[in-house]
Amino acid sequence: MTLALNLAGVAGRLDRVSLQCRRGMVTAICGPNGAGKSTALVCLAGLMLPDNGETLLGGLPLHRQTLSRRARWIGYLPQSPEVAWDVSVEVLISLGRLPWKDAPSIETREAIEDAIAAMDLQELRHRPVSRLSGGERARALMARVLATQPGWLLADEPFAALDLAHAASLMRHFRQQANVGRGVVLVLHDLATAMNHADQVVVLEKGRVVAEGPPEIALSREVVTRVWNCPARWLGEPGERALSLGAPSPAASGLRGRLS
Numbered sequence: 001m002t003l004a005l006n007l008a009g010v011a012g013r014l015d016r017v018s019l020q021c022r023r024g025m026v027t028a029i030c031g032p033n034g035a036g037k038s039t040a041l042v043c044l045a046g047l048m049l050p051d052n053g054e055t056l057l058g059g060l061p062l063h064r065q066t067l068s069r070r071a072r073w074i075g076y077l078p079q080s081p082e083v084a085w086d087v088s089v090e091v092l093i094s095l096g097r098l099p100w101k102d103a104p105s106i107e108t109r110e111a112i113e114d115a116i117a118a119m120d121l122q123e124l125r126h127r128p129v130s131r132l133s134g135g136e137r138a139r140a141l142m143a144r145v146l147a148t149q150p151g152w153l154l155a156d157e158p159f160a161a162l163d164l165a166h167a168a169s170l171m172r173h174f175r176q177q178a179n180v181g182r183g184v185v186l187v188l189h190d191l192a193t194a195m196n197h198a199d200q201v202v203v204l205e206k207g208r209v210v211a212e213g214p215p216e217i218a219l220s221r222e223v224v225t226r227v228w229n230c231p232a233r234w235l236g237e238p239g240e241r242a243l244s245l246g247a248p249s250p251a252a253s254g255l256r257g258r259l260s
């Protein structure tokens, strides 16, 4: 089953974007600031209707499917999630089970416990969300999405606030989810994570798809250098790539010259 976005535009944000994500795969959406990554993810989640176009889940328009089906199929972590009530970590995570309110309680309990374990929140489960650090809060919010056990996991910069060990563990979890047939779509600024862990990468620039395909192609040295305007070189072996950055182009370094 695919999750596809075909749109003519979202005024000022996206322009003729067409992309397809597949279950069983990790798809990374990359691009510079303001490229339209979050907007594309919001559209994929069905939370914004493009001016002309649609999101298709399994070939059917998402906005015509029932809200409960959508909530069960698509789990979405926004870039800056808000927590409306100061509940405990465990209660926050249990909210992820709302789309499955008729499920047997044992299933619900297991899903919550699995999410707590996946995000290493056992010791924080009774703590109010207002008394968490930024990274702990991000893990609790991710756990809420995981607790839904949706067919698709859509996450906007899920590693941004996480330390190294928790980021690595979450990436392993995403891979496991893809391996059991879920679809994973991540907005990522860290190009090395996309290069090493995604199955396919979509690069956006100024609201348009400018490269897509396997990471080695979509994030080739030439693409990175041109799109991010930053001379770059991949180091290491496939699966363990690191990005070496050179000096910025004259256009970018002109600013530095004026400031110094």
Ligand SMILES: Nc1ncnc2c1ncn2[C@@H]1O[C@H](COP(=O)(O)OP(=O)(O)OP(=O)(O)O)[C@@H](O)[C@H]1O
Pocket (backbone or CB within 6 Å): 012, 013, 031, 032, 033, 034, 035, 036, 037, 038, 039, 040
């Ligand atoms: N609510 C809004 N109304 C109008 N324009 C917006 C709105 N939110 C974002 N934009 C604009 O849409 C474009 C795409 O924004 P988007 O947040 O999708 O980019 P992004 O690639 O996720 O950026 P970043 O890496 O900075 O998070 C940007 O030019 C942004 O200024």
